[in-house]
Amino acid sequence: MSVDPTTLAAIVAMAVVTYATRIAGFLLADRLVLRGRAKAAFDAIPPAVLVAVIAPTALATGWQETLAAAVTILAALRLPLLATVAVGVLAVVALRAAA
Amino acid sequence: MSRPMPDATIATAGEGVRDILPAMIACVPIAALFGALAVGKGLSIAEAGLMSILVFAGGAQFAALELWTYPVPVLALALSTLLINARHVLMGASLVPKVGGFSWLQRIAAAWCLTDEAWALAERRALGRQITPSYWFAVAGLLPLVWIAATFLGAWLGSFLGDPRRLGADFAFTALFIGLIAGLWRGRATGITIVASAAASALVYVVLGPPWHVAAGAAAGITAAACVAPSGRAAS
Structure with missing residues (x-):
């Protein structure tokens, strides 16, 4: 169980940057009063960011992942979260096995 | 209370x-x-x-x-x-x-x-x-x-x-x-946001590689939502 000094420096740097991003929104938002387009842009933050994180896996990895993502979307429209995850994982396993 | x-x-x-x-x-x-x-x-x-x-x-x-x-x-x-x-x-x-x-x-x-x-x-x-x-x-x-x-x-x-x-x-x-x-999901605006974000993120991922796709997709989705929104104070 060893910790290399440079590795520790990298982890601490990542941690500091990450906490800065986590607290910054709480500090800055108090000055914002949003309406119209700005409000619409703000409301779009949640889906825009989540989609951006997973789009490469869903669209630019392979047809199995893309098809599994489509199956997962159908599941998400009618099933609870954990069942959706289970359907998605089973779909990708089945499709990769079929390939 | x-x-x-x-x-x-x-x-x-x-x-x-x-x-x-x-x-x-x-x-x-x-x-x-x-x-x-x-x-x-x-x-x-x-x-x-x-x-x-x-x-x-x-x-x-x-x-x-x-x-x-x-x-x-x-x-x-x-x-x-x-x-x-x-x-x-x-x-x-x-x-x-x-x-x-x-x-x-x-x-x-x-x-x-x-x-x-x-x-x-x-x-x-x-x-x-x-x-x-x-x-x-x-x-x-x-x-x-x-x-x-x-x-x-x-x-x-x-x-x-x-x-x-x-x-x-x-x-x-x-x-x-x-x-x-x-x-x-909150209707049409959410759909437009998702399509714009997914397209920009996947494209940037292929062209530039990670981690730029997150910022690009988020920016595209947010911009698209702002563009299709009714402008001004009439918006609820």
Whole structure:
């Protein structure tokens, strides 16, 4: 169980940057009063960011992942979260096995 | 009501636990996968665990493993982490109007355990009511504990885990996010946001590679939503 000094420096740097991003929104938002387009842009933050994180896996990895993502979307429209995850994982396993 | 309401606080915390439970279960294989991959990259079990303790941001941690070489590129890792986690700024800002009852100390602590999953669940809850500290710390505070424990487990299991792709564990993250996005659906504007973000993110991922796709997709989705929105003060 060893910790290399440079590795520790990298982890601490990542941690500091990450906490800065986590607290910054709480500090800055108090000055914002949003309406119209700005409000619409703000409301779009949640889906825009989540989609951006997973789009490469869903669209630019392979047809199995893309098809599994489509199956997962159908599941998400009618099933609870954990069942959706289970359907998605089973779909990708089945499709990769079929390939 | 001026009197404290411990029963209501406990009930609210219970709702938070119930809401985060699927994400807690889903994050076990993902964190274990991170631990196993980290050890494969040359990190010790302690180092892999320490990263999950101090950073606990899945996307940034996986991206760090992609960039990880020896000597360790500290600045590149910090930059990649900043880009991927820049979304936290927007997430925290969007939570502020919904956490009016939080003290400053509670906000500092709330920010510390801000994750995609907790935030998405809190946003969904905020469609109907204010977010209380008991709800937030239940929905947000438990996930890092599972993430840390499963990281240590995965790092320890290491090569015994076998190929995680065979088990589909690598897709759990994607499936979880699809479920969270479905919970945020609010009509046509959401659809336009999703299409713009997905297209920009995938394109930038192919052309420039990670981590730029996150910022590009988020910017495209937000811009698209602003463009199709009715302008001015008439908007509700």
